[in-house]
Amino acid sequence: MVQKSSPAKRGRPRAYDEETALAQAMRVFWTGGYAATSLDELSAATRMNRPSLYAAFGDKQALYRTLIERYRAMARAAMAEALAGRPLREGLRRVYDGALSIYFGGKEPRGCFMIGTAVTEAASDRTVRASLNEGLREIDAAFEARLRQARDDGELARGTDPAALAKLASGTLYFLAIRSRAGEPRTVLERAADDAIGLICGAPRRETSAQAGASE
């Protein structure tokens, strides 16, 4: 644990807060993508002039990579929180609802930061590609672990394959990520997520037929 309060630093104090600056930089990259975002835009959004940006975060690539790592960490934590200590269905719903809150969290729908910006860059940037795939595999793994536990707890049928189902769950997340950025209304995606949960966990079977009002 490092001392965090006030080491009484020497020179001119920083005019920016690192956390908010990174958040603003992410916001700009998020809607514009990596390549189309200029340093002027980043400078304006963070209210940091160019030299300060470089001193704090390195060049454009380094800043972007930092943001990808931050988003990965955020996603990992959010998934763990959503999936733990709850029935499977409820956990999946929390994952997808939480994702949609993020995807529709900006002024305009923007989807997932990784899928919406890093996938494009992945083809030409090895570092981004590796980080992206690691991030996506983490999500697979989180789904798979929770599904395996559900199977072992009898929440899912004995014959189910957690790894295979986890990829469906990830695919559903990609569906929300892509289609939200493509302009699909949120209600449509909420419905798609609910349907997917039903198919992944097995139909409720206590309802009369197939799809009814999904109120509670």
Next chain:
Amino acid sequence: MVQKSSPAKRGRPRAYDEETALAQAMRVFWTGGYAATSLDELSAATRMNRPSLYAAFGDKQALYRTLIERYRAMARAAMAEALAGRPLREGLRRVYDGALSIYFGGKEPRGCFMIGTAVTEAASDRTVRASLNEGLREIDAAFEARLRQARDDGELARGTDPAALAKLASGTLYFLAIRSRAGEPRTVLERAADDAIGLICGAPRRETSAQAGASE
């Protein structure tokens, strides 16, 4: 039908073939993305100098939009061909195998042209966004129609929901599109597709256990 052979045109003959030029331009956009691709790269790839590019296809945006439309048409035709006149399982397998052939068709894996490049642009370009979502909905619709037919033919259980299953099928396609571009090996994705097909169509149930060799 328009006359196509040789109308005996007037001026200097074109040095380029429009189809191959468009294909080369698509190849460049595909790996680099829209924003990061310069006109110099497009000019080099198509072997057309800048003024010829402008005269033939308009500016960079117009060219890119044309290519998105072409890719949509290609995808629509490929899906229709793959899904028609075959058992559901086989049709889905053809769709996913065909997709993987495209996603791994370049020198390096590049994923889907729409998902790999247009998703990023969709947040800032209304036209691309609309075209992208239309294209993705077409894929949903093709899956759904085939699944509904399968249900009506008794190939799927009576209670199945074609629209919900179609979104799982699309999500699986997105999985292949994204993960191939993220560097996932092809064999892993082939396996993921097979698993997804099994889950969408229902487990074979005549095999002893869960996953065995899926030969024929």
Next chain:
DNA sequence: TGATTTTTGTACCGTATTGTATAAAAATAG
């Protein structure tokens, strides 16, 4: 108060990029 340290703010440099102007080239028409 004066020296030192760290950050800010502005200006700048070299290059890359998009788009076009213009002349040469290569065909047909008369």
Next chain:
DNA sequence: CTATTTTTATACAATACGGTACAAAAATCA
């Protein structure tokens, strides 16, 4: 052979971009 048409090829203009040099500002230390 000359005029016309269409495309190519080169050059160019205006701007945008990434990155950095340098001096002023704002803090601490002695």
